[in-house]
Amino acid sequence: MDTFPDRQLTGRVLIIIAALWCLPLVADTPTPEEIFSIEDLEIARQLREAGLAGDGGFEIVADLTTRIGPRLAGSPADAKAVAWAQRLLTDMGFDRVWLEPVTFPAWSRDFERVEIRSPVPQSVQALAIGYSPPTPEGGIEAEVVMLDDLAALEAVAPEKVAGKIVFIRNRMERARDGSGYGPAVQARARGALVAAEKGAAAVLIRSIGTSTNRFAHTGGMRFDTGVRRLPAAAISNPDADQLERLVALGEPVTVFMEISAQINETATSHNVIAELTGTDLSDEIIALGAHLDSWDVGTGALDDGAGIAIITEAVDLIRRSGHRPRRSIHVIYFAAEEVGLWGGRAWAEAHHENFPRYQVAAESDFGTGRIYEISARVVDEAWQVIEAIQAELAPLGIDLGGRRAFGGPDFIPSLPYGLAVADLRQDGTTYFDYHHTENDTLDKIDPEDLAQNAAAYAVFTWLAAQSPIGFGSGERLLAEEAANAAADNNP
Ligand SMILES: [Zn+2]
Structure with missing residues (x-):
């Protein structure tokens, strides 16, 4: 028996008000099934499971940090890393692999x-x-x-x-x-x-x-x-x-x-880029980045061998699935990030006139902490696509973030040109225990964490490549704002 009828009534009224309040929100957020085909969602779910079952690209970062070791931009080891990367991506069966030159002042200790x-x-x-x-x-x-x-x-x-x-x-x-x-x-x-x-x-x-x-x-x-x-x-x-x-x-x-x-005023290295060519929208590109260079101490396992492993494994998961994406996918190993985002700057200069073709970009450069959130800077119409992608990432423990994103350090120089970007934010609680130290070595990488990252990038990349809605050119960040973001996120 209810002895507090007034309270019950108030409760019902509140529920009705809350329901009315939520109705337009619910109606505004399409389900993944309303945006993507059932087949594309099924493939995304298979990629997620295959990614979790794999090693997240651990063999790649193990090989890089063992055969090449530390690879300060402009050093002989950096040049070896570029050759290593070109061979790796070619052997993995990407459709095209090429180098783009980057010049910068090289420093050595x-x-x-x-x-x-x-x-x-x-x-x-x-x-x-x-x-x-x-x-x-x-x-x-x-x-x-x-x-x-x-x-x-x-x-x-x-x-x-x-x-x-x-x-x-x-x-x-x-x-x-x-x-x-x-x-x-x-x-x-x-x-x-x-x-x-x-x-x-x-x-x-x-x-x-x-x-x-x-x-x-x-x-x-x-x-x-x-x-x-x-x-x-x-x-x-x-x-x-x-x-x-x-x-x-x-x-x-x-x-x-x-x-x-020492300083060598004009050194040259290369961005290494590989393409998995798309089908009907092959002119449009989803760009994933990581940086190949490291500091001269440690072996750059977390920074950024891990990022190289994550994005490469993510795209290789798609390639191995046997399904061709609609849009093309680029894997970009940036040069000379640590010493001033030189690879990112060169890439922005070389490609910004084609940015309407570059649909959305994301860089992995934060070690191997698990991804807990996705944020994106995309055109308004495409935000619902990001929401739908997040729904497919949720089983990996990934929440929806906001519409403020930088894409990672090497895409920051592209923000003033309006490049649309996404941040797959990683747990960085312990990252700065090792960052830029002699202690940034392979043993710090947990393959299960790496696998969660690769699975998330595979799902994100696949669905972004299949999206019926373009991500367009995002909001243009003022050059000054981008420079500040670069200072905060880099050197
Ligand atoms: Zn880094």
């Missing part, structure tokens, strides 16, 4: 040495930051000035840092979506430029990474040929903690730094 000289002498685990010039022969010894972050450096009076070694101590926060990286990386990307303007002698930063191991995290920095370039290095998190404590003691702290490095 000889060595770095960082030591605290006083008040408590000790060596420090450090890596020079990419594009750091060498120190004068015999190194630099100077007092350390510790600053909280790049903003503090921008605000400091030049006389406080002139002739000193600036130490920027900002710490990257761990987050599933990697959002701690963007704010922290400003110290690495721009610290040396700002410190140079103020007359500092050199820059040290706390590593942009979340590991408590005694590994330094390298990475790139912006530089301006018109400005004096400063030697700069990253030190491991435990060493940064120690340096902070020593500074807090209140006595002057002096540090010795010696860096030997």
